[in-house]
Amino acid sequence: MPKTKIFNTRGNGLPPCPLFLVLVLFAMLALGADTAGIGGKLLDPNGNAVTGTGAAVFATNIAGGAPIRTAVLPDGGFQFAGLAAGTYDIAVPLPCCMYTSFQRNGVVVQAGQTLRLDLPIAWGINLGTIGDDPVMLANDMRARAKVPVASVPRGSDGKPDFNGVWANIPDPAAAKPPPLQPWAAQIARERAENNRKDAPGNFCLPNSSVPLILPFQYRLVQTPKLLVIIQEFDTPGYRQIYLDGRNHPQDWNPAWYGHSIGKWDGDTLVVDTVGFNDRGWLGNAPHTEKLHVVERIWRPDFGHLEAEITMEDPGAFSAPWKTTIHAGLLPDEDILEFVCENNKPVHMVGK
Amino acid sequence: MRKQQTCSYGWQVKAAQALAAATLCIAPSLLSAHHSFTAEFDLAKPVTLKGTVTKLEWTNPHARFYIDVKESDDAIVNWELELGSPNTLLRYGWKRDSLKIGDEVVVEGYLAKDNSKMANARTVQFPDGRKVSAGSASDSTSPGAK
Numbered sequence: 001m002p003k004t005k006i007f008n009t010r011g012n013g014l015p016p017c018p019l020f021l022v023l024v025l026f027a028m029l030a031l032g033a034d035t036a037g038i039g040g041k042l043l044d045p046n047g048n049a050v051t052g053t054g055a056a057v058f059a060t061n062i063a064g065g066a067p068i069r070t071a072v073l074p075d076g077g078f079q080f081a082g083l084a085a086g087t088y089d090i091a092v093p094l095p096c097c098m099y100t101s102f103q104r105n106g107v108v109v110q111a112g113q114t115l116r117l118d119l120p121i122a123w124g125i126n127l128g129t130i131g132d133d134p135v136m137l138a139n140d141m142r143a144r145a146k147v148p149v150a151s152v153p154r155g156s157d158g159k160p161d162f163n164g165v166w167a168n169i170p171d172p173a174a175a176k177p178p179p180l181q182p183w184a185a186q187i188a189r190e191r192a193e194n195n196r197k198d199a200p201g202n203f204c205l206p207n208s209s210v211p212l213i214l215p216f217q218y219r220l221v222q223t224p225k226l227l228v229i230i231q232e233f234d235t236p237g238y239r240q241i242y243l244d245g246r247n248h249p250q251d252w253n254p255a256w257y258g259h260s261i262g263k264w265d266g267d268t269l270v271v272d273t274v275g276f277n278d279r280g281w282l283g284n285a286p287h288t289e290k291l292h293v294v295e296r297i298w299r300p301d302f303g304h305l306e307a308e309i310t311m312e313d314p315g316a317f318s319a320p321w322k323t324t325i326h327a328g329l330l331p332d333e334d335i336l337e338f339v340c341e342n343n344k345p346v347h348m349v350g351k
Numbered sequence: 352m353r354k355q356q357t358c359s360y361g362w363q364v365k366a367a368q369a370l371a372a373a374t375l376c377i378a379p380s381l382l383s384a385h386h387s388f389t390a391e392f393d394l395a396k397p398v399t400l401k402g403t404v405t406k407l408e409w410t411n412p413h414a415r416f417y418i419d420v421k422e423s424d425d426a427i428v429n430w431e432l433e434l435g436s437p438n439t440l441l442r443y444g445w446k447r448d449s450l451k452i453g454d455e456v457v458v459e460g461y462l463a464k465d466n467s468k469m470a471n472a473r474t475v476q477f478p479d480g481r482k483v484s485a486g487s488a489s490d491s492t493s494p495g496a497k
């Protein structure tokens with residue numbers, strides 16, 4: 001048996017030399033004067049590097065082609081190499097709440113040039129307030145979590161066990177708002193223009209009618225007949241999902257979180273919620289008492305939880321709306337007490 | 352660990368649509384903090400205040416501290432400064448005695464829109480010169496950092 005040639009592993013009879021030359025030529029092109037680079041750092045208004053966001057920088061050549069992606073490094077730096085000379089639009093999508101997404105168009109880079117481009121990142125809606133970014137906190141907690149590699153645990157009833165502290169993994173795409181009827185869209189616009197000054201959370205009321213979509217960490221406490229979600233940073237912060245086979249009650253006072261019952265579909269828990277009041281917000285969107293939410297929750301592996309959430313509201317939405325959450329396990333974290341006692345909406349001016 | 356997701360649905364469209372897609376997909380329509388600081392403070396009015404800590408409120412959803420600022424020879428004004436939640440601050444190494452009554456501090460932030468003597472705190476310089484700031488680097492967020 002002859003020894004396999006390094007450059008001819010497919011055994012197609014071609015001599016190795018041409019392929020080698022092509023590789024050398026490609027390497028020379030990549031390193032040579034015909035290509036360009038862009039690199040720098042993401043800097044916040046305090047002059048600190050923007051790190052820990054899991055963000056990426058996108059460069060789009062205005063001559064065409066797909067955006068080119070490079071990850072932001074742990075020190076806040078980024079580097080594009082091997083770009084074609086030309087004009088690029090640079091974008092950095094960033095999740096709420098510490099920073100605002102960045103966009104700069106028309107960045108020109110010449111052949112052979114490595115352009116130094118530091119990106120000034122503006123504050124997001126929290127205006128850079130120390131200790132006020134739940135998404136960043138969740139990112140940091142997930143980054144330091146020591147998650148064992150193990151199979152999905154199961155309870156005494158054989159069902160997947162969701163017990164644990166979880167934090168959602170930011171997914172900017174999932175922040176797409178629901179399709180709204182004109183009256184509801186108008187309200188959502190006004191709320192955004194007013195910088196959410198009348199949001200229920202400002203008055204120590206629930207931040208969301210569907211708390212699972214909030215960026216705050218939560219603990220799932222699961223028994224065969226009851227699942228309890230204890231959510232930090234929200235009021236009341238606990239939600240009960242009945243797994244004992246009961247139906248929704250006939251007489252029910254509309255409630256902020258509604259009334260939830262769950263049943264298993266294989267390894268997926270299907271939670272059905274109705275009975276909402278019409279005072280809660282979904283992001284900036286209003287909803288009516290007709291809101292109906294189905295959350296399909298499963299645990300794909302030990303360290304992750306997923307939920308597909310479908311909402312319909314014939315009173316406010318123009319179509320059903322689906323979103324997904326992905327959560328990471330935080331084995332060493334606890335949920336802390338959150339009594340909302342000191343919000344001061346009197347200072348909320350709005351615009 | 353699951354790969355971090357980005358606005359993938361927006362980046363597959365042609366370049367002319369990319370900006371619109373990026374703008375849409377980062378809108379904080381679902382993710383929001385306890386309240387929007389932009390409703391309360393004015394990004395166009397940065398302020399630096401130097402004063403003495405007079406009071407601390409280690410309360411949810413926002414910790415607050417108050418400082419006496421000498422604004423002229425005969426005027427000392429008490430300012431209210433807003434931080435994030437004590438729960439978050441604790442996880443970044445803050446304790447309720449990280450700031451003490453009587454500490455001389457320098458605070459950078461943005462003024463309240465309603466013209467009251469309030470600002471948010473985006474940096475706090477402690478008496479020993481250490482400066483703690485908002486941001487993603489937890490080292491710079493922690494008062495215990497070297």
